[in-house]
Amino acid sequence: MTKLQYSNIINTLLQSSNPTIQYKTKKLIVDESETSSKMIALRESIKESDVAKSLLSPIDKDGTIHTHPYKKHQGPHWTLFCLAQIEYPPNDSKLIPLRDQVYNWLFEKEHLKFPQSLLIHGQEDRFRRCATQEGNAIWYSIKLGIDNEQTYELVNRLIKWQWPDGGWNCDKRPSARTSSVIESLVPLRALYLASKHYNDKKAFDYANKTAEYFLKRMLYKRLHDGNLILPLFTKIQYPIQFYDVLFSLFVMSEIEKINDPRCNDAINLLISKQLSNEGFPLELKNAITSNNLVPRGTYADWGISGKTKMNEYITVDSLYVLKKANRW
Numbered sequence: 001m002t003k004l005q006y007s008n009i010i011n012t013l014l015q016s017s018n019p020t021i022q023y024k025t026k027k028l029i030v031d032e033s034e035t036s037s038k039m040i041a042l043r044e045s046i047k048e049s050d051v052a053k054s055l056l057s058p059i060d061k062d063g064t065i066h067t068h069p070y071k072k073h074q075g076p077h078w079t080l081f082c083l084a085q086i087e088y089p090p091n092d093s094k095l096i097p098l099r100d101q102v103y104n105w106l107f108e109k110e111h112l113k114f115p116q117s118l119l120i121h122g123q124e125d126r127f128r129r130c131a132t133q134e135g136n137a138i139w140y141s142i143k144l145g146i147d148n149e150q151t152y153e154l155v156n157r158l159i160k161w162q163w164p165d166g167g168w169n170c171d172k173r174p175s176a177r178t179s180s181v182i183e184s185l186v187p188l189r190a191l192y193l194a195s196k197h198y199n200d201k202k203a204f205d206y207a208n209k210t211a212e213y214f215l216k217r218m219l220y221k222r223l224h225d226g227n228l229i230l231p232l233f234t235k236i237q238y239p240i241q242f243y244d245v246l247f248s249l250f251v252m253s254e255i256e257k258i259n260d261p262r263c264n265d266a267i268n269l270l271i272s273k274q275l276s277n278e279g280f281p282l283e284l285k286n287a288i289t290s291n292n293l294v295p296r297g298t299y300a301d302w303g304i305s306g307k308t309k310m311n312e313y314i315t316v317d318s319l320y321v322l323k324k325a326n327r328w
Contacts, residue, residue, distance in 0.1 A: 090145025
């Protein structure tokens with residue numbers, strides 16, 4: 001793609017009817033200051049967007065969503081995650097009841113016991129836990145300006161639970177020796193953000209250890225044979241993000257590791273997905289848009305999907321990665 005072609009795509013994003021796309025394009029691509037009056041006003045307008053209103057539609061009179069916090073993907077945990085994803089403005093007090101729902105769940109005593117968690121005698125350095133839950137809770141709490149002392153306790157949990165190789169894993173089998181890429185990318189993002197937010201060097205050091213875990217694997221290759229760790233890595237997935245080519249590179253961009261040469265293969269893979277004279281596609285939409293509670297549902301519309309059609313969310317994130325990687 002030429003600079004002119006990239007410029008055309010950026011102009012298309014800037015003219016989007018979705019304020020999130022406008023805001024992210026200006027923030028991530030155009031480098032407009034988040035503190036400018038125009039940017040603050042634009043971010044505030046996200047509250048009135050169709051996506052934000054849809055995500056918040058199931059909130060009851062008591063301020064909560066009457067389902068399990070982790071209900072995929074319409075419970076309070078995922079509502080807050082998606083709000084942070086669309087750059088919903090921070091410090092909105094009506095999100096506090098949703099945060100408290102999530103924290104009450106995460107801090108239940110049963111949460112750290114089998115089958116949710118497991119500590120095997122003789123393997124105390126490999127606590128089995130789905131660390132993406134704590135990781136996302138940290139990330140969206142800070143992003144949405146609703147973090148508190150419990151948020152910092154979740155940071156300490158991730159640090160305490162990190163496996164020797166730098167990641168995390170929820171595999172309860174005693175034979176599990178290596179961290180899970182699916183369980184490790186979200187905590188990496190969370191620890192890095194927390195290290196900046198709380199000026200916490202320990203969290204920063206632990207995040208760097210996790211970054212090295214991924215970089216040694218070129219983000220997606222097995223150490224022992226160089227094959228794909230997970231075939232789904234090659235498919236751009238949205239709106240729920242755990243581990244794929246775009247999300248991996250986006251996190252590496254956030255933590256200032258995207259220019260490490262070990263990211264190059266994954267960057268080339270992402271570039272290969274760009275549509276001719278257009279943006280990037282959403283290859284695997286991993287939540288079903290519905291006004292009702294359905295398995296793996298979402299209340300919001302996340303745009304068009306399919307290998308041949310541009311998705312605005314995917315395009316702005318992809319351009320951010322390529323910009324940070326100096327690959328325009």
